Amino acid sequence: MNIDSITNGYVIDHIEAGKSMQIYEYLNLGDLDCSVAIIRNVKSKRTGKKDIIKIDEFIDINMDVLGYLAPDITVNVIKDGEIIEKKHMELPEELKNIIKCENPRCITSVEQDLDNIFKLTDRENRVYRCKYCESKAKNN
Amino acid sequence: MRHLMNITDFSVEEINELIEVSKDIINNGSKYSEKCKGKQLATLFFEPSTRTRLSFESAMLSLGGSVLGFSSASSSSTAKGESVGDTIQTVSCYADIIAMRHPKEGAPEVAAQTTLVPIINAGDGGHNHPTQTLTDLLTISQEKGTLDNLTIGLCGDLKFGRTVHSLITAMSRYKNVKFILISPVELQLPDYIIKDVLEKNNIEYKVTQSMEEYMDELDILYMTRVQKERFFNEADYIRLKDYYILDCNKLGKAKKDLCIMHPLPRVNEIAKEVDSDPRAAYFRQVKYGKYIRMALILKLLEIK
Numbered sequence: 001m002n003i004d005s006i007t008n009g010y011v012i013d014h015i016e017a018g019k020s021m022q023i024y025e026y027l028n029l030g031d032l033d034c035s036v037a038i039i040r041n042v043k044s045k046r047t048g049k050k051d052i053i054k055i056d057e058f059i060d061i062n063m064d065v066l067g068y069l070a071p072d073i074t075v076n077v078i079k080d081g082e083i084i085e086k087k088h089m090e091l092p093e094e095l096k097n098i099i100k101c102e103n104p105r106c107i108t109s110v111e112q113d114l115d116n117i118f119k120l121t122d123r124e125n126r127v128y129r130c131k132y133c134e135s136k137a138k139n140n
Numbered sequence: 141m142r143h144l145m146n147i148t149d150f151s152v153e154e155i156n157e158l159i160e161v162s163k164d165i166i167n168n169g170s171k172y173s174e175k176c177k178g179k180q181l182a183t184l185f186f187e188p189s190t191r192t193r194l195s196f197e198s199a200m201l202s203l204g205g206s207v208l209g210f211s212s213a214s215s216s217s218t219a220k221g222e223s224v225g226d227t228i229q230t231v232s233c234y235a236d237i238i239a240m241r242h243p244k245e246g247a248p249e250v251a252a253q254t255t256l257v258p259i260i261n262a263g264d265g266g267h268n269h270p271t272q273t274l275t276d277l278l279t280i281s282q283e284k285g286t287l288d289n290l291t292i293g294l295c296g297d298l299k300f301g302r303t304v305h306s307l308i309t310a311m312s313r314y315k316n317v318k319f320i321l322i323s324p325v326e327l328q329l330p331d332y333i334i335k336d337v338l339e340k341n342n343i344e345y346k347v348t349q350s351m352e353e354y355m356d357e358l359d360i361l362y363m364t365r366v367q368k369e370r371f372f373n374e375a376d377y378i379r380l381k382d383y384y385i386l387d388c389n390k391l392g393k394a395k396k397d398l399c400i401m402h403p404l405p406r407v408n409e410i411a412k413e414v415d416s417d418p419r420a421a422y423f424r425q426v427k428y429g430k431y432i433r434m435a436l437i438l439k440l441l442e443i444k
Contacts, residue, residue: 105265107244132246
Protein backbone atom coordinates (compact mmCIF):
# COMPACT_ATOMS: atom_id res chain seq x y z
CA MET A 1 0.00 0.00 0.00
CA ASN A 2 1.37 3.42 -0.94
CA ILE A 3 0.81 6.67 0.86
CA ASP A 4 2.24 9.78 -0.78
CA SER A 5 5.37 11.25 0.74
CA ILE A 6 4.91 14.51 2.55
CA THR A 7 6.76 17.71 1.76
CA ASN A 8 6.64 19.60 5.03
CA GLY A 9 5.47 18.04 8.28
CA TYR A 10 6.06 14.99 10.46
CA VAL A 11 6.26 11.25 10.19
CA ILE A 12 5.67 9.64 13.53
CA ASP A 13 7.32 6.26 13.13
CA HIS A 14 7.78 3.07 15.15
CA ILE A 15 4.42 3.36 16.90
CA GLU A 16 3.48 0.13 18.60
CA ALA A 17 0.94 -1.62 16.34
CA GLY A 18 -2.58 -0.68 17.37
CA LYS A 19 -1.62 2.46 19.29
CA SER A 20 -1.90 5.02 16.49
CA MET A 21 -5.56 5.85 17.11
CA GLN A 22 -4.84 6.60 20.77
CA ILE A 23 -2.05 8.98 19.73
CA TYR A 24 -4.37 10.53 17.11
CA GLU A 25 -6.92 11.25 19.84
CA TYR A 26 -4.46 12.56 22.44
CA LEU A 27 -2.80 14.91 19.90
CA ASN A 28 -6.23 16.11 18.71
CA LEU A 29 -5.21 15.40 15.11
CA GLY A 30 -8.89 15.19 14.16
CA ASP A 31 -9.05 18.99 14.53
CA LEU A 32 -6.49 19.61 11.77
CA ASP A 33 -7.40 20.72 8.23
CA CYS A 34 -4.26 19.29 6.63
CA SER A 35 -3.78 15.72 5.41
CA VAL A 36 -3.19 13.21 8.18
CA ALA A 37 -2.52 9.57 7.35
CA ILE A 38 -2.72 6.74 9.83
CA ILE A 39 -1.04 3.62 8.53
CA ARG A 40 -1.60 0.56 10.63
CA ASN A 41 0.16 -2.79 10.79
CA VAL A 42 3.12 -1.83 8.62
CA LYS A 43 5.78 -4.56 8.42
CA SER A 44 8.68 -3.80 10.75
CA LYS A 45 12.02 -5.62 10.94
CA ARG A 46 12.39 -4.66 14.57
CA THR A 47 8.97 -5.39 16.00
CA GLY A 48 7.14 -7.36 13.30
CA LYS A 49 4.35 -4.78 12.97
CA LYS A 50 4.13 -1.08 13.63
CA ASP A 51 1.87 1.93 13.02
CA ILE A 52 2.90 5.21 11.37
CA ILE A 53 1.22 8.62 11.41
CA LYS A 54 2.00 11.22 8.72
CA ILE A 55 1.03 14.86 9.20
CA ASP A 56 1.34 17.06 6.13
CA GLU A 57 1.94 20.38 7.88
CA PHE A 58 4.07 21.88 10.64
CA ILE A 59 1.98 21.96 13.77
CA ASP A 60 2.71 22.20 17.49
CA ILE A 61 3.08 18.60 18.58
CA ASN A 62 2.87 18.00 22.31
CA MET A 63 6.03 15.94 22.75
CA ASP A 64 5.05 15.19 26.37
CA VAL A 65 2.00 13.34 25.08
CA LEU A 66 4.14 11.29 22.74
CA GLY A 67 6.81 10.69 25.37
CA TYR A 68 4.16 9.48 27.79
CA LEU A 69 2.14 7.34 25.38
CA ALA A 70 4.93 5.92 23.27
CA PRO A 71 8.48 6.64 24.45
CA ASP A 72 9.92 4.29 21.80
CA ILE A 73 8.66 6.20 18.77
CA THR A 74 10.63 8.49 16.46
CA VAL A 75 9.32 11.78 15.12
CA ASN A 76 10.88 12.57 11.73
CA VAL A 77 10.69 16.24 10.85
CA ILE A 78 10.31 16.65 7.08
CA LYS A 79 11.19 19.84 5.23
CA ASP A 80 11.11 20.13 1.43
CA GLY A 81 10.66 16.37 1.26
CA GLU A 82 13.83 15.61 3.29
CA ILE A 83 14.21 14.39 6.87
CA ILE A 84 15.92 17.26 8.64
CA GLU A 85 15.63 15.93 12.20
CA LYS A 86 14.86 12.68 13.99
CA LYS A 87 13.40 13.29 17.44
CA HIS A 88 13.58 10.50 19.98
CA MET A 89 11.18 10.55 22.88
CA GLU A 90 11.73 10.14 26.57
CA LEU A 91 9.32 9.94 29.46
CA PRO A 92 8.51 13.51 30.50
CA GLU A 93 9.15 14.46 34.14
CA GLU A 94 5.72 16.09 34.33
CA LEU A 95 2.41 15.68 32.52
CA LYS A 96 0.16 18.71 32.46
CA ASN A 97 -3.48 18.24 31.46
CA ILE A 98 -2.73 15.09 29.47
CA ILE A 99 -4.36 12.60 31.80
CA LYS A 100 -6.92 13.14 34.54
CA CYS A 101 -6.72 11.98 38.13
CA GLU A 102 -9.31 9.27 38.60
CA ASN A 103 -9.27 9.34 42.40
CA PRO A 104 -12.75 10.56 43.41
CA ARG A 105 -11.26 11.86 46.66
CA CYS A 106 -8.68 14.06 44.87
CA ILE A 107 -9.07 17.85 45.07
CA THR A 108 -9.00 17.94 41.24
CA SER A 109 -12.33 16.09 41.26
CA VAL A 110 -14.10 19.15 42.71
CA GLU A 111 -11.97 22.09 41.59
CA GLN A 112 -12.36 21.99 37.83
CA ASP A 113 -10.00 24.92 37.17
CA LEU A 114 -7.01 23.10 38.59
CA ASP A 115 -4.49 21.72 36.13
CA ASN A 116 -4.21 17.95 36.22
CA ILE A 117 -0.51 17.51 36.91
CA PHE A 118 1.27 14.17 37.19
CA LYS A 119 4.90 13.68 38.21
CA LEU A 120 7.15 10.83 37.09
CA THR A 121 8.04 9.08 40.35
CA ASP A 122 9.53 5.82 39.05
CA ARG A 123 11.15 6.00 35.62
CA GLU A 124 12.02 2.31 35.48
CA ASN A 125 8.43 1.21 35.98
CA ARG A 126 6.92 4.27 34.22
CA VAL A 127 4.94 5.31 37.28
CA TYR A 128 3.27 8.72 37.32
CA ARG A 129 1.53 10.07 40.41
CA CYS A 130 -0.92 12.92 40.78
CA LYS A 131 0.85 16.02 42.12
CA TYR A 132 -1.99 16.59 44.58
CA CYS A 133 -3.26 13.26 45.94
CA GLU A 134 -0.29 11.11 44.78
CA SER A 135 -2.58 8.50 43.24
CA LYS A 136 -0.90 6.35 40.65
CA ALA A 137 -1.92 7.04 37.05
CA LYS A 138 -3.29 4.04 35.21
CA ASN A 139 -0.79 2.67 32.73
CA ASN A 140 -1.65 3.74 29.22
CA MET B 141 9.10 29.68 53.48
CA ARG B 142 8.52 26.07 54.55
CA HIS B 143 5.24 24.15 54.63
CA LEU B 144 4.39 20.75 56.08
CA MET B 145 2.39 18.68 53.61
CA ASN B 146 3.82 15.25 54.21
CA ILE B 147 5.99 13.80 56.99
CA THR B 148 8.80 13.21 54.48
CA ASP B 149 9.03 16.97 53.86
CA PHE B 150 11.21 16.96 56.99
CA SER B 151 14.52 15.14 57.29
CA VAL B 152 15.20 12.81 60.22
CA GLU B 153 17.44 15.53 61.67
CA GLU B 154 14.61 18.09 61.48
CA ILE B 155 12.17 15.66 63.11
CA ASN B 156 14.67 14.90 65.85
CA GLU B 157 15.09 18.64 66.38
CA LEU B 158 11.29 19.06 66.70
CA ILE B 159 11.21 16.23 69.24
CA GLU B 160 13.98 17.89 71.25
CA VAL B 161 12.17 21.25 71.25
CA SER B 162 8.95 19.47 72.31
CA LYS B 163 10.77 17.84 75.22
CA ASP B 164 12.11 21.23 76.27
CA ILE B 165 8.56 22.63 76.08
CA ILE B 166 7.33 19.75 78.29
CA ASN B 167 10.03 20.48 80.87
CA ASN B 168 10.22 24.29 80.61
CA GLY B 169 6.78 25.37 79.37
CA SER B 170 6.91 28.89 80.80
CA LYS B 171 9.98 29.67 78.66
CA TYR B 172 7.76 29.41 75.60
CA SER B 173 4.66 31.23 76.84
CA GLU B 174 5.29 34.42 74.86
CA LYS B 175 7.29 33.11 71.90
CA CYS B 176 4.43 33.77 69.47
CA LYS B 177 3.14 36.99 71.01
CA GLY B 178 1.51 39.06 68.25
CA LYS B 179 1.32 36.11 65.85
CA GLN B 180 -1.91 34.63 64.55
CA LEU B 181 -2.68 31.06 63.59
CA ALA B 182 -5.62 30.43 61.24
CA THR B 183 -7.24 27.04 61.67
CA LEU B 184 -9.18 26.38 58.47
CA PHE B 185 -11.18 23.19 58.91
CA PHE B 186 -13.18 22.46 55.78
CA GLU B 187 -14.18 19.22 57.52
CA PRO B 188 -14.92 18.97 61.25
CA SER B 189 -12.25 17.66 63.61
CA THR B 190 -12.49 18.69 67.21
CA ARG B 191 -9.30 17.07 68.38
CA THR B 192 -6.81 18.29 65.80
CA ARG B 193 -8.26 21.79 65.64
CA LEU B 194 -8.26 22.25 69.42
CA SER B 195 -4.77 20.82 69.62
CA PHE B 196 -3.51 23.45 67.17
CA GLU B 197 -5.40 26.23 68.90
CA SER B 198 -4.21 25.16 72.34
CA ALA B 199 -0.64 24.98 70.99
CA MET B 200 -0.76 28.52 69.60
CA LEU B 201 -2.42 29.94 72.72
CA SER B 202 0.25 28.30 74.89
CA LEU B 203 2.87 30.08 72.79
CA GLY B 204 1.21 33.43 73.52
CA GLY B 205 -0.27 33.80 70.03
CA SER B 206 -3.88 34.08 68.97
CA VAL B 207 -6.15 32.04 66.70
CA LEU B 208 -8.86 32.62 64.13
CA GLY B 209 -10.61 30.40 61.63
CA PHE B 210 -13.60 28.21 60.91
CA SER B 211 -14.51 24.66 61.83
CA SER B 212 -16.59 23.51 58.88
CA ALA B 213 -16.85 24.26 55.18
CA SER B 214 -20.45 25.43 55.63
CA SER B 215 -19.25 28.40 57.71
CA SER B 216 -16.65 29.45 55.12
CA SER B 217 -16.82 30.95 51.64
CA THR B 218 -16.48 27.45 50.24
CA ALA B 219 -20.25 27.26 50.70
CA LYS B 220 -20.46 30.11 48.16
CA GLY B 221 -18.28 28.21 45.74
CA GLU B 222 -14.91 29.80 46.49
CA SER B 223 -11.86 27.77 45.50
CA VAL B 224 -9.32 26.55 48.04
CA GLY B 225 -6.66 28.71 46.41
CA ASP B 226 -8.70 31.90 46.80
CA THR B 227 -9.70 31.14 50.41
CA ILE B 228 -6.08 30.52 51.35
CA GLN B 229 -4.76 33.60 49.58
CA THR B 230 -7.32 35.70 51.44
CA VAL B 231 -6.69 34.18 54.86
CA SER B 232 -2.94 34.42 54.43
CA CYS B 233 -3.42 38.20 54.35
CA TYR B 234 -4.75 38.01 57.93
CA ALA B 235 -2.74 35.24 59.58
CA ASP B 236 0.95 34.42 60.04
CA ILE B 237 0.52 30.65 59.66
CA ILE B 238 -2.31 28.37 58.55
CA ALA B 239 -3.29 24.89 59.70
CA MET B 240 -5.85 23.41 57.32
CA ARG B 241 -7.91 20.25 57.11
CA HIS B 242 -9.80 19.38 53.96
CA PRO B 243 -11.79 16.29 52.95
CA LYS B 244 -10.21 16.24 49.49
CA GLU B 245 -6.77 14.74 49.03
CA GLY B 246 -4.11 17.18 47.87
CA ALA B 247 -6.02 20.32 48.91
CA PRO B 248 -3.07 21.60 51.02
CA GLU B 249 -0.85 21.28 47.94
CA VAL B 250 -3.28 23.61 46.14
CA ALA B 251 -3.16 25.94 49.15
CA ALA B 252 0.63 26.04 49.01
CA GLN B 253 0.43 27.49 45.47
CA THR B 254 -1.35 30.68 46.56
CA THR B 255 -0.46 31.21 50.21
CA LEU B 256 1.70 34.02 51.53
CA VAL B 257 2.38 32.23 54.83
CA PRO B 258 3.41 28.69 55.93
CA ILE B 259 0.76 25.98 55.53
CA ILE B 260 0.42 22.98 57.83
CA ASN B 261 -1.56 20.04 56.49
CA ALA B 262 -3.85 19.05 59.35
CA GLY B 263 -5.25 16.14 57.34
CA ASP B 264 -6.39 15.83 53.72
CA GLY B 265 -8.87 13.00 53.31
CA GLY B 266 -7.23 9.60 53.46
CA HIS B 267 -3.96 11.03 52.17
CA ASN B 268 -1.67 12.64 54.76
CA HIS B 269 -1.85 13.76 58.36
CA PRO B 270 1.74 14.64 59.18
CA THR B 271 1.13 16.27 62.57
CA GLN B 272 -0.44 13.00 63.77
CA THR B 273 2.74 11.26 62.69
CA LEU B 274 4.88 13.83 64.49
CA THR B 275 2.67 13.23 67.55
CA ASP B 276 3.24 9.48 67.23
CA LEU B 277 7.01 9.92 66.92
CA LEU B 278 7.17 12.14 70.01
CA THR B 279 5.00 9.64 71.90
CA ILE B 280 7.28 6.74 70.99
CA SER B 281 10.37 8.76 71.85
CA GLN B 282 8.94 9.81 75.21
CA GLU B 283 7.47 6.45 76.17
CA LYS B 284 10.28 4.20 74.90
CA GLY B 285 13.23 6.60 75.15
CA THR B 286 14.27 5.83 71.57
CA LEU B 287 13.02 5.53 68.01
CA ASP B 288 15.46 2.72 67.13
CA ASN B 289 15.34 -1.05 67.73
CA LEU B 290 11.57 -1.31 68.13
CA THR B 291 9.01 -3.91 67.10
CA ILE B 292 5.81 -2.10 66.19
CA GLY B 293 2.47 -3.85 65.85
CA LEU B 294 -0.06 -2.00 63.69
CA CYS B 295 -3.57 -3.28 64.14
CA GLY B 296 -6.91 -2.69 62.42
CA ASP B 297 -7.47 -0.75 59.22
CA LEU B 298 -4.07 -0.78 57.54
CA LYS B 299 -5.56 -0.16 54.10
CA PHE B 300 -7.26 3.20 54.51
CA GLY B 301 -5.49 4.25 57.74
CA ARG B 302 -3.39 7.21 56.68
CA THR B 303 -1.79 7.46 60.14
CA VAL B 304 -0.48 3.93 59.69
CA HIS B 305 0.99 4.65 56.26
CA SER B 306 2.70 7.81 57.47
CA LEU B 307 3.99 6.16 60.64
CA ILE B 308 5.51 3.29 58.65
CA THR B 309 7.13 5.77 56.27
CA ALA B 310 8.48 7.86 59.14
CA MET B 311 9.70 4.93 61.26
CA SER B 312 11.35 3.24 58.30
CA ARG B 313 14.01 5.93 58.52
CA TYR B 314 15.13 4.74 61.97
CA LYS B 315 17.45 1.81 62.78
CA ASN B 316 16.38 -1.79 63.23
CA VAL B 317 12.62 -1.22 63.29
CA LYS B 318 10.32 -4.19 62.64
CA PHE B 319 6.61 -4.18 61.87
CA ILE B 320 3.87 -6.68 62.66
CA LEU B 321 0.93 -5.93 60.38
CA ILE B 322 -2.31 -7.13 62.00
CA SER B 323 -5.47 -6.75 59.92
CA PRO B 324 -8.27 -8.62 58.18
CA VAL B 325 -7.42 -9.56 54.59
CA GLU B 326 -9.72 -6.80 53.24
CA LEU B 327 -7.90 -4.08 55.18
CA GLN B 328 -4.29 -5.15 54.64
CA LEU B 329 -1.54 -2.64 54.00
CA PRO B 330 -1.54 -1.54 50.32
CA ASP B 331 1.09 -3.16 48.10
CA TYR B 332 2.73 0.14 47.29
CA ILE B 333 3.61 0.74 50.96
CA ILE B 334 4.99 -2.79 51.24
CA LYS B 335 7.05 -2.47 48.06
CA ASP B 336 8.03 1.20 48.10
CA VAL B 337 8.68 1.57 51.81
CA LEU B 338 9.19 -1.73 53.62
CA GLU B 339 10.89 -3.85 50.96
CA LYS B 340 12.79 -0.97 49.42
CA ASN B 341 14.35 -0.21 52.81
CA ASN B 342 14.88 -3.89 53.73
CA ILE B 343 12.62 -3.59 56.74
CA GLU B 344 11.49 -6.78 58.42
CA TYR B 345 7.72 -7.24 58.62
CA LYS B 346 5.22 -9.97 59.33
CA VAL B 347 1.61 -10.11 58.22
CA THR B 348 -1.00 -11.74 60.44
CA GLN B 349 -4.72 -11.71 61.04
CA SER B 350 -4.25 -12.62 64.70
CA MET B 351 -3.88 -9.93 67.31
CA GLU B 352 -2.38 -12.38 69.82
CA GLU B 353 0.11 -14.26 67.60
CA TYR B 354 3.03 -11.84 68.04
CA MET B 355 1.78 -9.93 71.10
CA ASP B 356 4.78 -11.02 73.23
CA GLU B 357 7.24 -9.50 70.71
CA LEU B 358 5.74 -6.02 70.55
CA ASP B 359 7.28 -2.84 71.97
CA ILE B 360 4.49 -0.72 70.51
CA LEU B 361 0.91 -1.69 69.71
CA TYR B 362 -0.69 0.94 67.48
CA MET B 363 -4.45 0.41 67.33
CA THR B 364 -6.60 2.05 64.66
CA ARG B 365 -10.28 2.59 64.10
CA VAL B 366 -12.08 1.25 61.05
CA GLN B 367 -13.26 4.58 59.65
CA LYS B 368 -16.77 4.69 58.30
CA GLU B 369 -16.02 7.74 56.15
CA ARG B 370 -13.40 5.84 54.12
CA PHE B 371 -15.90 3.26 52.87
CA PHE B 372 -18.16 3.73 49.86
CA ASN B 373 -20.08 0.64 50.87
CA GLU B 374 -21.81 0.58 54.28
CA ALA B 375 -22.10 -3.23 54.32
CA ASP B 376 -18.29 -3.60 54.18
CA TYR B 377 -17.89 -1.16 57.05
CA ILE B 378 -20.36 -3.02 59.26
CA ARG B 379 -18.70 -6.35 58.53
CA LEU B 380 -15.19 -5.15 59.44
CA LYS B 381 -15.66 -2.64 62.25
CA ASP B 382 -15.60 -5.14 65.12
CA TYR B 383 -12.79 -7.32 63.83
CA TYR B 384 -10.27 -6.43 66.57
CA ILE B 385 -11.07 -5.37 70.09
CA LEU B 386 -8.17 -5.03 72.54
CA ASP B 387 -8.98 -5.97 76.13
CA CYS B 388 -6.97 -6.89 79.25
CA ASN B 389 -7.20 -10.58 78.43
CA LYS B 390 -5.48 -10.14 75.08
CA LEU B 391 -2.69 -8.19 76.77
CA GLY B 392 -1.87 -11.25 78.91
CA LYS B 393 1.26 -12.19 76.94
CA ALA B 394 2.35 -8.62 76.22
CA LYS B 395 5.61 -7.11 77.46
CA LYS B 396 5.50 -5.22 80.76
CA ASP B 397 6.74 -2.09 79.00
CA LEU B 398 4.51 -2.32 75.94
CA CYS B 399 3.27 1.08 74.76
CA ILE B 400 -0.34 1.06 73.51
CA MET B 401 -1.10 3.89 71.12
CA HIS B 402 -4.15 5.05 69.18
CA PRO B 403 -4.62 8.19 67.07
CA LEU B 404 -8.15 8.57 68.55
CA PRO B 405 -11.05 8.89 68.46
CA ARG B 406 -11.68 5.26 69.30
CA VAL B 407 -15.03 3.58 68.87
CA ASN B 408 -14.81 0.18 70.52
CA GLU B 409 -11.45 -1.20 69.36
CA ILE B 410 -9.89 -0.66 72.81
CA ALA B 411 -12.03 -1.75 75.75
CA LYS B 412 -12.46 0.87 78.48
CA GLU B 413 -10.84 -1.50 80.98
CA VAL B 414 -7.49 -1.04 79.21
CA ASP B 415 -7.48 2.71 79.99
CA SER B 416 -6.28 2.13 83.57
CA ASP B 417 -3.37 -0.07 82.45
CA PRO B 418 -0.16 2.00 82.69
CA ARG B 419 0.80 0.72 79.25
CA ALA B 420 -2.12 2.60 77.72
CA ALA B 421 -0.41 5.70 76.28
CA TYR B 422 -3.17 7.02 74.04
CA PHE B 423 -4.32 9.88 76.22
CA ARG B 424 -0.73 10.89 76.94
CA GLN B 425 -0.33 10.77 73.16
CA VAL B 426 -2.99 13.50 72.89
CA LYS B 427 -0.93 15.74 75.14
CA TYR B 428 2.25 15.08 73.17
CA GLY B 429 0.29 16.17 70.09
CA LYS B 430 -0.04 19.66 71.50
CA TYR B 431 3.67 19.94 72.38
CA ILE B 432 4.89 18.80 68.98
CA ARG B 433 2.50 21.24 67.28
CA MET B 434 3.96 24.01 69.43
CA ALA B 435 7.43 23.01 68.25
CA LEU B 436 6.21 22.86 64.65
CA ILE B 437 4.63 26.33 64.75
CA LEU B 438 7.90 27.73 66.12
CA LYS B 439 9.89 26.01 63.40
CA LEU B 440 7.72 27.19 60.53
CA LEU B 441 7.57 30.74 61.90
CA GLU B 442 11.37 30.55 62.32
CA ILE B 443 11.14 31.52 65.97
CA LYS B 444 13.98 30.21 68.16
